[in-house]
Amino acid sequence: MNKSMLRYRRQILIFGEESQKKLLKSKVAVIGAGGLGSSVLYYLASAGIGEIKIVDYKEVDMPDLNRQILYTEKDVGRKKAEASKERLEMLNSEIKIQSIDKKIDEKNIDDIIKDCDVVVDCLDNFSARYILNDACLRLKKPLVHAAVEEMRGQATTVIPGRTPCLRCIFPNFRDRRMELPILGSTPGMFGAIQANEVVKLITGYGETLVNKLLIIDLKTLTFDLLKIKKRKNCICQGVGT
Amino acid sequence: MPKIKFFARFKEEIGKDVIEVQADNISLKELLENLSKDYPKIKEFVEEGLVAVNHEVVNDLKMKIKNSDEIAILPFFSGG
Numbered sequence: 001m002n003k004s005m006l007r008y009r010r011q012i013l014i015f016g017e018e019s020q021k022k023l024l025k026s027k028v029a030v031i032g033a034g035g036l037g038s039s040v041l042y043y044l045a046s047a048g049i050g051e052i053k054i055v056d057y058k059e060v061d062m063p064d065l066n067r068q069i070l071y072t073e074k075d076v077g078r079k080k081a082e083a084s085k086e087r088l089e090m091l092n093s094e095i096k097i098q099s100i101d102k103k104i105d106e107k108n109i110d111d112i113i114k115d116c117d118v119v120v121d122c123l124d125n126f127s128a129r130y131i132l133n134d135a136c137l138r139l140k141k142p143l144v145h146a147a148v149e150e151m152r153g154q155a156t157t158v159i160p161g162r163t164p165c166l167r168c169i170f171p172n173f174r175d176r177r178m179e180l181p182i183l184g185s186t187p188g189m190f191g192a193i194q195a196n197e198v199v200k201l202i203t204g205y206g207e208t209l210v211n212k213l214l215i216i217d218l219k220t221l222t223f224d225l226l227k228i229k230k231r232k233n234c235i236c237q238g239v240g241t
Numbered sequence: 242m243p244k245i246k247f248f249a250r251f252k253e254e255i256g257k258d259v260i261e262v263q264a265d266n267i268s269l270k271e272l273l274e275n276l277s278k279d280y281p282k283i284k285e286f287v288e289e290g291l292v293a294v295n296h297e298v299v300n301d302l303k304m305k306i307k308n309s310d311e312i313a314i315l316p317f318f319s320g321g
């Protein structure tokens with residue numbers, strides 16, 4: 001095993017060197033570098049995803065530090081796009097990290113995700129999630145979703161044409177304009193689930209959350225895996241596989 | 242009797258895990274409407290959350306409910 005594969009030795013024991021090469025050749029976009037994004041990005045960078053795009057337009061704020069483990073006290077006030085790239089390059093200097101200091105909208109999103117193999121939803125609101133969902137349907141990109149609050153959250157994987165989309169499951173969510181309560185280990189755990197999904201999608205190893213919605217309540221330790229179906233008249237109905 | 246289970250915030254707001262109801266050959270929509278007479282919060286939960294029957298998320302409340310059915314009303318989340 002050559003030196004650059006050495007760092008992946010323990011995971012190569014799971015899925016083999018060919019799968020590791022697939023990861024090293026893949027390109028993944030992580031939309032949002034907050035609580036979920038911190039966890040997803042650490043694990044994707046350490047797993048050797050060859051190229052990672054980080055998209056975030058905000059600056060690091062002191063109350064972010066309870067959960068956004070990519071950042072340190074020294075990063076408060078800095079752009080998340082810049083600070084996260086710097087951090088991840090320290091963790092793995094052999095992969096390519098691109099950071100985009102932009103808020104996603106209908107106009108820029110296609111360009112951001114068009115060359116990616118998988119897109120990860122680490123957003124903190126549903127208005128932006130609908131924009132991302134629709135772009136993934138248009139460009140037929142797998143979308144790994146999670147969202148969290150307090151000690152709870154949900155996750156699913158959308159494969160355009162094959163599974164329900166986010167609008168099928170959450171058809172008319174209106175974002176509340178409030179600061180949501182959240183404990184850092186909750187997005188930590190859900191981000192880890194998302195990173196796991198990305199690796200499984202790229203390598204083909206294991207089973208993914210396709211056509212399933214995972215809901216976890218860490219307060220009571222209740223785990224639910226629900227089946228989900230496409231919604232009649234949803235915009236995703238016309239999407240071929 | 243169909244069982245209706247509540248999760249997370251909904252369970253805390255209604256103060257119960259499970260409600261059992263008498264329901265014979267009625268739709269899920271009717272069942273939830275009947276139940277919201279005693280538990281007015283249910284209307285809000287259905288609007289804001291997910292309804293699942295036998296561990297499958299339901300997109301259309303017109304489906305008929307059987308005695309053996311287990312209905313779940315769950316909130317979902319939006320933060321990141």
Ligand SMILES: [Zn+2]
Pocket residue numbers: 164165166167168169230231234235236237
């Ligand atoms: Zn849909």
